[in-house]
Amino acid sequence: MTIERYCAPRTLDEALEILRAGPVSPFAGGTDLMPQSQAGRVRLAPVLMNLRRIEGMGGIAENDGVVRIGALTTMTQLMDSAVVRERLNILWQACDHFASDQLRNAGTLGGNICNASPAGDTLVPLLVLDARVELAQKPNGRIETRKLPLAEFLLGPGRTTRAPQELLSAIEIPLPAEGFYGAFFKLGTRPALDISAISIGLGALHDDGCLRSVRIAFGAVAPTAIRAARAEAELEGRLLDQDVIDAAVQAADTEIHPISDLRASGWYRREMVCNMLRRMLEDARSH
Template sequence: MNILFPTSVEAALDALQVNPTARVMAGGTDLLVKRRAGSETPEIVVCLEKVADISCIEVQEDRIRIGAATTMSGLLDNTDIRERLPLLHRAAEVFASPLVRNMATIGGNICTASPAADTLPPLHVLGAEVEIYSFSGKRCIPISDFVVAPGRTSLASGELLGAVIVPVPQGRTIGYFEKVGKRKALAIAVVSLAALLRVERNVITEARLAWGSVGPTVVRCSDVESQLIGSAPTLETFRSVGESVRRAIHPICDVRASAEYRMEVAVNLLLRLAEQAADPTGIKVGF
């Protein structure tokens, strides 16, 4: 395997143009494992660890630009992420182990396009966009349009994920992230739920919900969100939308859990969200 180490975005794009079948690697926590298992055997890998332009975090008025090569540890150590995007910060906090977080990147977690990716549900409810580079220029698309299927993104040949643009929630919001795994730590999510609620005078005025591991990609349920708006944040309110959740998600059976179990957990996580919404003391994170 031949590994290339470009030091700029331009050099990385040039390497991809010269080697159209090359794989892109940042931390390598996914690609190298697959290579050792023999499921992926790329001849050329373009490693981004020396491209400084895509490994920094910048505050831009009401949004934060996160370079795609920013590690999970980098997210945890950044004050702006912790204070202004606590939902994303908490998702990074329960991501794998400290050693893996030191190498794994947010861009890698997105581009792997796993239904169980920890950062994807929070990025969906936060309304994130991805910034994509190519020799034709730069384009931005919603995160919901980027991951199109398990293991597949909308990146075209010669394109590179450069950054994630995340709007900072304004005003008082209730953030919630919980993932359920087969063990208490270092677990791949069997089901996860990220939520962002706005409650004013005991009435839900905005609701964003995103489930992981219950469909081919992250599942946003607009029907459930619209049903919650205008209601009081009570247990009964959230229980009443359970059937809508069941219709919206399409979990599978695999070695980690049955489809039936995933269905029940997805609904139960919504009930746990109800507890947080009824007593909003800040962001709620469970594992």
């Protein structure tokens, strides 16, 4: 592997030009790409493109009930953002469990999404928040963008629907209603610097003992982070009693396909999804 060219474009336009000429390995924090290429799991393209200097691809802005987060926003910047902490708290919680301070300073939200790890820490809360991704390319001398739900963007471990000439430019999150309850759980061998054995996101609105707009997502129990539609349906609008919790947990059990790897066995992952979803629902009830 030889890198023939390293570039650090200043504008999205310039970056997309370079991508169109491809093949290119784009990176921002490099916290995934570096170890993966060192370990030989990823083959670097002849052109290595640093995205960090592109202007206007960072920042967090709220407009018309939609929060737009630039793809280059770091985990630390997310944690420092008032709107993330107050309105998208489940994302804030996930960032709080993300690797270490050093990696949070370097790693970006766009990078975590494009890396498409089944265990990616931000993917679970973003699925709960119904996030959409914006992809940009420049096919005919003009920048074109498309937006799609995150769930459609993720295809499998390390695989997304991003075309080689496309860049993930931003993430858009519709602001949840006031009072939206969000909880994130991550299980690892140690509390910091770990990759999830499983993770769970739960989002809902409390309504007189019932949960509404229920959204549940799981990490590290399927080829991608996933939403658990059947578990959500069991909960939606129902009084959150023990029977309903049991039914939701049973439904969740049918929606996951955990594998056995270094971090945990499939059996343990399944046990943990059930035990911890139950705990989270019980916590939500008493919240």
